Amino acid sequence: MRKLEVDYIIIGAGIMGLSIAKSLLDVKPRARIMIVEKERELGLHASGRNSGVLHAGFYYHPDSLKAKFTKQGNEELAKFCEKKGLRINRCGKVVVAKDEKDLEILYELKRRGEANGVELHVVDERELREIEPNAKTFQKALWSPNTAVVDPREVISCIADELKAKGVILELGRTYRGRVGKQAISVGDVTIEFGRLVNTAGLYADKIAKDFGFSRDYVVIPFKGLYLNYRGEDKFIRTNIYPVPDIRKPFLGVHFTLRVDGRIKLGPTAMPCYWRENYSGLSGFRLYEFLETTFWNLKLLFKSSLVRTTALEEFKKYVKSYLIREGLRLIREMGNTSSWEWAPSGIRAQLVNVRTLELVQDFIVEGDEESVHILNAVSPAFTASLPFARYVVEKFL
Ligand SMILES: Cc1cc2nc3c(=O)[nH]c(=O)nc-3n(C[C@H](O)[C@H](O)[C@H](O)COP(=O)(O)OP(=O)(O)OC[C@H]3O[C@@H](n4cnc5c(N)ncnc54)[C@H](O)[C@@H]3O)c2cc1C
Numbered sequence: 001m002r003k004l005e006v007d008y009i010i011i012g013a014g015i016m017g018l019s020i021a022k023s024l025l026d027v028k029p030r031a032r033i034m035i036v037e038k039e040r041e042l043g044l045h046a047s048g049r050n051s052g053v054l055h056a057g058f059y060y061h062p063d064s065l066k067a068k069f070t071k072q073g074n075e076e077l078a079k080f081c082e083k084k085g086l087r088i089n090r091c092g093k094v095v096v097a098k099d100e101k102d103l104e105i106l107y108e109l110k111r112r113g114e115a116n117g118v119e120l121h122v123v124d125e126r127e128l129r130e131i132e133p134n135a136k137t138f139q140k141a142l143w144s145p146n147t148a149v150v151d152p153r154e155v156i157s158c159i160a161d162e163l164k165a166k167g168v169i170l171e172l173g174r175t176y177r178g179r180v181g182k183q184a185i186s187v188g189d190v191t192i193e194f195g196r197l198v199n200t201a202g203l204y205a206d207k208i209a210k211d212f213g214f215s216r217d218y219v220v221i222p223f224k225g226l227y228l229n230y231r232g233e234d235k236f237i238r239t240n241i242y243p244v245p246d247i248r249k250p251f252l253g254v255h256f257t258l259r260v261d262g263r264i265k266l267g268p269t270a271m272p273c274y275w276r277e278n279y280s281g282l283s284g285f286r287l288y289e290f291l292e293t294t295f296w297n298l299k300l301l302f303k304s305s306l307v308r309t310t311a312l313e314e315f316k317k318y319v320k321s322y323l324i325r326e327g328l329r330l331i332r333e334m335g336n337t338s339s340w341e342w343a344p345s346g347i348r349a350q351l352v353n354v355r356t357l358e359l360v361q362d363f364i365v366e367g368d369e370e371s372v373h374i375l376n377a378v379s380p381a382f383t384a385s386l387p388f389a390r391y392v393v394e395k396f397l
Contacts (some may be wrong), residue, residue, distance in 0.1 A: 002190045006032045006169075008397070009185065009194040011176045011208060013037035014047035015152070016200035016377050018159045019389035021168050027393060031274045034169045036187050038175040042160055043153040045202050045277075047382060049346030050225075051257045052266065053093075053240065054148040058113030058120050059252065064362045065277055067116045069384035069391065076386040077155065078148055086154045087260035093147035093240035096129060096137035096330055102244040103140060109244070110142065120144050134241045134331045147240060152259045175331060176201070177213045183370055196397055197371040202353040203276040209373035214366040217355055218375060221296050222276045223251070223348045225268025228323060232339035237264060241330045248306060250350065250361050250378060254317070254326045266327045268346060271314035272297045279345055296352060303357045353375035365392055372396040 008024060010017045013035050021033050042048065054077055057070030081088040106122070113120035121143040123131065128141045135141065164170055167229050177186040184193045199208045203222060209215035242255040251270040259265055275293055277284030300307045317323045324337050351360040363384075364375040372392060381388065 003193065004034070004190055005193045006034045007195040008033045008198060009196075010198040010200060011191050012172045012200040012205075013042055013156075013160065013170060013172070014045060014202050014377075015156055015159075015382050015385045016047075016202075016374050016389065017198070018156055018163060019385040020198055020200060020374075021163050022159060022391055023386070023393045024390040024397065025163070025166055025168065029166075029183075033163075034177060034192065034368050035163075035168060036145045036171045036174040036192075037385065038173070040173040042156050046346055046349065047156050047202075048153045049344055050152055050379070050382055051226055051255075051265065051390075052150050052152045053257060053380075053383070054088075054150060054257065056113075056118050056146045057116050057380075057383075058109050058118045058142075058144065059245070059247070060116065061111065061361070062112060062115035065388070065391075066362055067112070067386065069387040070380050071116060071118050072387040073384035074146060074148070077383060078151065080386070081155065084158050085313060086158055087151055087203045089149040089252060089260050090208055091147075091149065091239045091258050092131075092136050092143065092145040092394070093242060094123075094132050094137075095142040095144070095242045095244055096135050096149070097140060097244050098329060099138050102138060105244050106140060106142060108247065113144075118144070119146055132237065132241060134237050134243050134333065135239075135330050137331065141358060145380070146313070149240065149257060149260055156223040157209055187351065198392075198397070199265070199371065199373040200377070202377065203347060205349060205373060205375050205377070206351065209375060212305055212373065213369045214371070214373045215375055217353055218351045218360065218364070219292075219296055220276065221293065221300070221352045221359075222278065223270045223350050224273045224278065225270060225346045225348065227265055227267035227315065227343040227345060228320065228341055229343040230264040230266070230335075230342040231341055232335045233376045234335035235262065235264070236333065236335050237331065243330055247378060249310065250359055252379070254323065256327060256330065265343065266323065266340065267343075269314055269317040269323070270310070270348070271317065272311055280349065296354075300352065300357055348378050349376070350378055361395040363388065365396060379394065
């Protein structure tokens, strides 16, 4: 078996693995950094299958890591895209209410926005019409001018190219198989000895963390986000349109996104999956994972009425017409309801606390002198990636 020695080994080449390598290089330009990625191309999981929205940072509780990094991440990633000539749509977003109850949450979001230093405006129906003539709301809406949209695959491949040019070894098609010593792992037929290991394996981050004695209280439960793309030529929206979310859940609700190519996207849903990479059909099926995920899904369903009602509601969204109707709650009219087609789905690596059976809301980082583990890098980790990575490097590496 071949042996390799590096200063830092990073597992997973999603936005988090790449951003951490970028940040490490800033402080240790001579470090030998290797990233191993099990897929043969970039962006096959969350980092390439998301809405591409650079969130402004107002949803998150002011004490959270999400609040700490999102506003800054939005600014940095937007600048990065502009500097590198990547497409960015700075169209902003509106959050619309459906009833009186939503208004309470809307004002809570406004308070969070203020605490997080995010520019956010409460607008009335007349003002909303000027910003987005097609959006409808109950009395008030939120206008976030700094929300933007990028193409996530363009972003990650640009960062990867930059890293390779600076000497980072990016090994695609190489899977972490397990730990073979205190500071050694097996990757395919190679043993890699490392100074520090960084685990950013997304849907498998909890499993790898457990090999190092971490993630004891957590398990990843995958939640699928289905999307529809509009193939009609009419542009019936000019900004992103989101519903007021249920802030007890870590999901933002089905929304319209205006992609960088001008096309409109509707979604994502947030439905429980049967196994971790359960994108379609039997792809990625593993019996053990199926049993494990089913076990935790059933536990959650029994424990929480919120999860029960969410699951019931979400399963209806497998029906295209139902999902389109969800979209129609946010707008006045849509060109042609038959012009929607299913688009690639994304799966969230949502962490559940096995003791409290709660869906974890914030990012979690655990680690010691040998390894550091990025857990629950769910939305808005794409937006937050650059400052979040810097925090991991400064605090843990
Ligand atoms: C439907 C959906 C919509 C979203 N929308 C947004 C949004 O609009 N804005 C936003 O900011 N965020 C959004 N997010 C969240 C964002 O996509 C994620 O937070 C982010 O991509 C997580 O990045 P990551 O690097 O941690 O994970 P990933 O992108 O999943 O990368 C992990 C990588 O690790 C690799 N890997 C796993 N196991 C191994 C192994 N054993 N060996 C080697 N490699 C391995 C995987 O192949 C994968 O490439 C969304 C997510 C989803 C699912």
